Amino acid sequence: MGLPGWLLKDEGYSPRPDADRFIDRSILSFLGLLSRGRYRDDASGQAMGLAPGPARLSPSAKLVFMLGLLLLVSLSRSSAFLALVATLLLVLLASQKPERIAAALKVASAVSLFTFLVLLPSILMRSGSRSPAIVAKVFISVATVRLAVTTNEWAQLTRALRRLGMSDLFILVLDIAMRYVHLLAEFALAMLYALRLRSVGRNGGKGSSLAGIAGTIFLKSKEMAEDMYAAMECRGFMGEYRGAKVRAHRSAARAWPDLAAFLALGLLGLAFLLLKGSP
Amino acid sequence: MIALEAVSFSYGGADVLSGIELSIPRGAAVAFLGPNGCGKSTLMKLLNGIVSPREGRYLFDGAEVSPQSLKAPAFAKSFHQRLGFLFQNSDTQLFCPLVQDEVAFGPRQMGLGEDEVESRVADCLALLGVAHLASRVPYHLSEGEKRRVALASVLALNPEVLVLDEPMNGLDPRMKRFLRGILAQLKAAGKTIICSTHDFAYVDGLFDTAVVISEEHRIARLGGFAEIVADEAFLLAHNVA
Ligand SMILES: Nc1ncnc2c1ncn2[C@@H]1O[C@H](COP(=O)(O)OP(=O)(O)OP(=O)(O)O)[C@@H](O)[C@H]1O
Numbered sequence: 001m002g003l004p005g006w007l008l009k010d011e012g013y014s015p016r017p018d019a020d021r022f023i024d025r026s027i028l029s030f031l032g033l034l035s036r037g038r039y040r041d042d043a044s045g046q047a048m049g050l051a052p053g054p055a056r057l058s059p060s061a062k063l064v065f066m067l068g069l070l071l072l073v074s075l076s077r078s079s080a081f082l083a084l085v086a087t088l089l090l091v092l093l094a095s096q097k098p099e100r101i102a103a104a105l106k107v108a109s110a111v112s113l114f115t116f117l118v119l120l121p122s123i124l125m126r127s128g129s130r131s132p133a134i135v136a137k138v139f140i141s142v143a144t145v146r147l148a149v150t151t152n153e154w155a156q157l158t159r160a161l162r163r164l165g166m167s168d169l170f171i172l173v174l175d176i177a178m179r180y181v182h183l184l185a186e187f188a189l190a191m192l193y194a195l196r197l198r199s200v201g202r203n204g205g206k207g208s209s210l211a212g213i214a215g216t217i218f219l220k221s222k223e224m225a226e227d228m229y230a231a232m233e234c235r236g237f238m239g240e241y242r243g244a245k246v247r248a249h250r251s252a253a254r255a256w257p258d259l260a261a262f263l264a265l266g267l268l269g270l271a272f273l274l275l276k277g278s279p
Numbered sequence: 280m281i282a283l284e285a286v287s288f289s290y291g292g293a294d295v296l297s298g299i300e301l302s303i304p305r306g307a308a309v310a311f312l313g314p315n316g317c318g319k320s321t322l323m324k325l326l327n328g329i330v331s332p333r334e335g336r337y338l339f340d341g342a343e344v345s346p347q348s349l350k351a352p353a354f355a356k357s358f359h360q361r362l363g364f365l366f367q368n369s370d371t372q373l374f375c376p377l378v379q380d381e382v383a384f385g386p387r388q389m390g391l392g393e394d395e396v397e398s399r400v401a402d403c404l405a406l407l408g409v410a411h412l413a414s415r416v417p418y419h420l421s422e423g424e425k426r427r428v429a430l431a432s433v434l435a436l437n438p439e440v441l442v443l444d445e446p447m448n449g450l451d452p453r454m455k456r457f458l459r460g461i462l463a464q465l466k467a468a469g470k471t472i473i474c475s476t477h478d479f480a481y482v483d484g485l486f487d488t489a490v491v492i493s494e495e496h497r498i499a500r501l502g503g504f505a506e507i508v509a510d511e512a513f514l515l516a517h518n519v520a
């Protein structure tokens with residue numbers, strides 16, 4: 001195929017005068033902060049897309065529902081309300097494919113177990129402490145997020161965020177952070193394999209090798225972030241990101257699951273108010 | 280078009296580039312050869328204003344490129360539009376959620392209208408034979424696919440000068456021939472091509488000039504590409520063949 005016509009001409013591009021809003025490398029430290037979380041795509045990473053069929057939530061509705069639920073759960077001081085949400089979550093989970101149930105439960109259990117261990121002293125030493133509720137809240141929140149994330153492609157979720165009016169730059173940063181954490185995780189894994197392959201038999205210095213890996217990851221992440229930022233600048237990024245305009249395309253006929261979700265969220269809000277619980 | 284005047288650079292320690300004196304006219308095709316670690320990637324970064332000379336000057340179309348001059352958004356934007364850079368590692372160059380966003384990124388930052396952006400994205404994806412990947416996630420692609428998407432996203436800015444850091448690396452033979460064909464077309468269209476490479480097999484007839492950088496980070500030889508590549512003794516002595 002031949003070169004398209006516009007590629008044959010010189011661009012003659014003169015940038016329009018622009019507000020001098022230049023977010024410098026501080027965006028990278030923000031990335032660093034975000035990347036302390038952990039993100040793993042499912043299986044090959046080609047996340048299991050949104051299953052077709054009318055009885056499915058749109059990504060935006062799912063996101064709103066998820067955030068609303070998280071807010072209510074974190075604010076609630078009533079164990080009855082937590083029990084209600086947990087029941088609802090279990091019902092939702094039960095309607096999913098086994099892999100998704102496993103994925104959601106595995107992560108949520110691991111994180112809650114960790115929280116439990118951290119809070120154990122407080123639970124043992126003070127009767128009537130709120131620590132068990134905290135563990136329950138962690139479990140519910142993580143399982144909810146997991147469920148929302150595994151039933152949508154990440155790309156769909158970011159598009160939903162955009163439709164909800166988040167700034168393009170924020171979404172770009174979030175998106176890069178996710179991918180970047182994933183890349184680093186892969187890189188760390190590769191180094192761990194390399195270490196395992198080279199430590200045949202007994203290896204006294206495993207501890208220091210692990211420290212070495214951590215150090216390399218730190219340097220690697222700095223380098224990657226710098227390179228990526230340079231790549232963005234080379235393509236005209238000046239701290240202000242212009243994304244595509246999103247077109248709304250959703251027929252009214254498919255909107256009823258969304259309405260149902262908002263209704264459910266409203267009911268949960270009501271339950272939250274009714275079940276005040278003891279402080 | 281591009282002039283380096285006694286440019287030296289270091290990352291803080293010893294010099295990685297030392298006393299580089301070079302001028303590249305518009306429409307030239309220049310290959311940079313040299314052993315690992317001689318500073319090719321660093322030079323490519325310097326040409327793109329990512330790092331700047333510790334000593335000496337870098338002039339692009341008569342204007343000095345320096346951290347100071349790049350602070351002016353209008354200059355930085357037009358400089359980055361006129362000069363496109365394909366990184367050695369495609370992973371860091373692909374940062375958008377979808378391939379189509381990736382290619383649209385540059386044109387959108389230029390402030391082109393959405394129709395124009397879309398037609399450029401379609402053209403570039405088709406030119407590099409990756410139209411079928413438009414709605415894939417860039418970072419799950421194979422190495423060759425990533426390289427082509429990265430090149431598409433650079434071409435979408437329609438740069439006058441293309442700087443490519445080892446573009447043939449990790450590609451299979453057919454993909455190398457394909458890429459060579461694209462570069463030849465771009466050269467014929469009057470674009471300036473600057474390329475670091477270890478690979479002679481797939482670039483014959485593409486470059487008119489070669490610059491060999493020595494292990495001491497200096498220009499060891501600058502001359503006609505065919506003539507230098509034919510000088511086997513010299514290439515062996517400088518660890519490039
Ligand atoms: N960010 C950095 N910080 C410190 N030193 C660096 C950095 N990047 C590169 N170097 C050093 O600069 C020297 C030149 O590196 P460069 O990447 O330019 O080499 P190269 O010619 O591209 O090699 P290759 O053929 O392997 O790609 C090397 O010795 C390298 O260790």
Ligand SMILES: [Mg+2]
Nearest residue numbers: 319320367444
């Ligand atoms: Mg290199």
